[in-house]
Amino acid sequence: MERHRQAVRLVSATVRSLFERSEPYRIWHGSTNSTRPPHQKAGARVVDISGLREVLSVDAASRTALVEPNVPMDRLVESTLPHGLVPPVVMEFPGITAxxxxxxxxxxxxxxxxxxxxETVRSVEMVLPDGEVVTARPDRGDEYEDLFRGAAGALGTLGTTTLLELQLVEAKKFVRTTYRxxxxxxxxxRVIREECAAEKGNDYVDGILFSxxxxxxxxxxxxxxxxxxxEHVQTFSHPWDPWFYMHVRDITKALPSSSSSSSTSSSSSSSSSSPSEGTVTEYIPLAEYLFRYDRGGFWVGQAAFDYFKPVPFTRFFRWFLDDxxxxxMLYRALHGSGESARFIVQDIGMPYESAEPFINYVSDELAIWPLWLCPLKTPSGPSFHPHLRQRQPEPPVSSSSSGKEKEKEKGKRTFDEMLNIGVWGWGPSDRQAFVRANRALERRVDELGGTKWLYAHTYYPAPEFWRVYGSGQQKQRYEALRRKYLAxxxxxxxxxxxxxxxxxDAVTTSWKPxxxxxxxxxxxxxxxxSIQSKDYLxxxxxxxxxxxxxxGVKTRKAKEA
Structure with missing residues (x-):
């Protein structure tokens, strides 16, 4: 812990010095999962916090972990699993940080x-823009509750996170996984929403639309x-394992729809299946499930084979090039190659009633498949996170409640349901056509009442951006926080x-691009x-x-076409 305190003191002193000289700066974490053009990050002083990458403690009794901000998900899971614990929300790419x-x-x-x-973070330590170090919690009455709420999703624009206290839940050995x-x-x-019901007892729900x-x-x-x-155990992390999405596609392609009453022959997979119900069930070790999309980056890794067309997209070459x-490695190569300027990578949060019209739009206008579906419990009201812009009414406070109970009920956060749709695929090769396609996508999302993840290419004009993300007094609250915390x-x-x-466009006129x-x-x-980074190690x-x-359980090497 003393090493951590010394590192934070150094960050604090550096930030204070820049603040006193009124010099802008940016934070260097050591890696990124953003697809925004890297040239936009040039020209400012850098505060290096890449050394803050340790899990400081895991407390099994309180089910919490103290982690520095650059701890990636795989190292976090490796630290908590020996204690029989796991974070409630684990990002599916191992390199994404806390x-x-x-x-x-x-x-x-x-x-x-x-x-x-x-929502699973209990507190954050932050260095404010003037160098002051504070700890913020989401609890009502905490001195920095407004900072905690405002900083979540605000991309480091209110201060620099240097430590997080995470809530953990009980981990189990496998995930009994059913494909419907x-x-x-x-x-x-309809089905993905049904599977989110509490009586279903699911811990995880997502979906893939192949067509x-x-x-x-x-x-x-x-x-x-x-x-x-x-019973065999299915894995996805080894070089000869199938990529998860291909495995799901292959073992379900012969099944009928789950709503169909017809009966067809079952898949050739050795997993247990019920063809009359249109389902297949298998067992996946927990960490293998959490990072099941790592190899191939969902399915966008196939784009590397599209680029290097002489290299066939076969199981042998996926094994041979697994590193x-x-x-x-895919993120390193994406940024290094400049191909992010031709690849549409957008995550969209949509109201359920708008999901089908939006998917039809993506199919008709962009012809991008597969699509990822992920149901979300999102905060009601203003947020930089995707959220329902038409806020649902809050449940009434019971008239029979006591004064303290009423205050407690009013203080509870309310949540809405929506669906994340991941749209990832090749866009137009022409620069202007690429921008137009992204702008058209943003307009359609806006028309249907949705909001985008902000890690990706974003082309909104400022008034449109703040209309979408600053509604419900969000912009006023955010600007007030920036003034209050000198940001x-x-x-x-x-x-x-x-x-x-x-x-x-100016950058593309230089010789290197x-x-x-x-x-x-x-x-x-x-x-x-990507080789220089040595991330493959x-x-x-x-x-x-x-x-x-x-x-005594054997690992199954699934059949793959």
Whole structure:
């Protein structure tokens, strides 16, 4: 803990010095999961907090962990599992950090129960823009409650997070995972909402739409038990394992819709299946489930094969190139190559009633498949997180409650339900057409009452951005917090997320971006940058990966076409 205090004192002194000289600065974390153009981050002084990357303690009695902001999800899980605990919300990419989950937006397949990642944070230590170090909690009456609420999702524009206290929950050995086939967009949206009901008892819910007539809703329940000693365990972290989305597609393609009364032959998978119900069930070790999308980055890793077209997208080459096909390496290559300027990576939070029209729009206008579906419990009212812009009425306070009970009920946060739709695929190669496609997407999202994740390319003009994200007095509250905590010299959320189209066009006239635009120079440069990072060693050394043989259980190598 003393090492941590010394590091924070250094950060504090550096920030105070810059504040006194009125110099703008940005924070260097050591890595990023943003797809925003890197040139937008140039030109400011850097405060390096990349050394704050340790899990300081795990308290099994209180089910909490003290972690520094640059602790990635895989190291966090490796630290908590020996205590029989796991974070309630674990971002599916191992390299996403705890600090990034708090300052950004992180909603995953457990978020229909637990909300965004910041809802599982009990306190944060922050260095304010004048160098003062404070601890903020979400509790009513806490001196810095407004700072905690305002900083969640505000992308570090109110201060620098240096420590988080996380709530943990009981972990179990496996996730009993069920794949439920659907045959229409409407059915998929209906089923995923049904699976979020409390009586279903699910710990995890998400879905994949491979097309309008092939969707799969994936539900998971943590368990320590297998139905028999001979039950196989499915893994996704080893080089010869299938990529998760391909595995789901292949074992469900022969199944009928779960709502169909017809009976068809079952999948060739050795997993237990009920074809009349349109489901397949298998057992996945917990950490393997949490990071099941790491290899291939959901399905966008296939874009690397699209780029290097002479390399076939076969199981052999996915095995042979496995070091390059984990999300840490893919992000390094994406930024190094400059290909993020041609790839649409957008996460959209939509009201359930708008989900089908939006998916139809993506299909008709962008022809991007698959799509990811993730149900979310989102905060009611203003937020930089995706949220329902038409706030649902809060439940009434019972007239029979006592004064203290009424005050407690009023203080409770209320939540709404919505659906995250992940839209990830190639966009137009022409720069102007790419921007137009993204702007058209933003307008359609706005028309349907949705909001975007802000980690991605964002092209809103300032008035439109603040109309979408600053409604319900959010802008006024946010600006008041910036004044109160002396953060007006820092970039605002809009300053950080808005892609400066004019600047981007100016940058592309220089020789380096022009050279990288020539195939295959950009791709090879991206590979070289990813190799330099040595991030491939992090996966090779990961201790969360299922090694097999535990309790006499054998690991199944799934059949793959």
């Amino acid at each position: 600090g990034g989950g708090f300052a950004g937006t992180a909603g995953e397949s457990s978020s229909f129960r637990h909300g965004y990642f910041d 086939r659907t045959s229409s967009v409407g059915e998929a949206v 309008k007539d092939h969707g799969v809703i994936v539900t998971g329940k943590m368990t320590d038990d297998l139905p028999s000693e001979d 390059f096909l984990h999300t840490r 007006t010299s820092l970039p605002s959320v809009y300053d950080k997320v808005s892609v400066k189209v004019d600047n981007a 022009w050279l990288k635009s020539l195939w295959p120079i950009g791709g090879l440069w991206g590979i070289w940058k 992090l996966h090779r050394r990961a201790t969360w990966r299922w090694r097999g043989g535990d309790d």
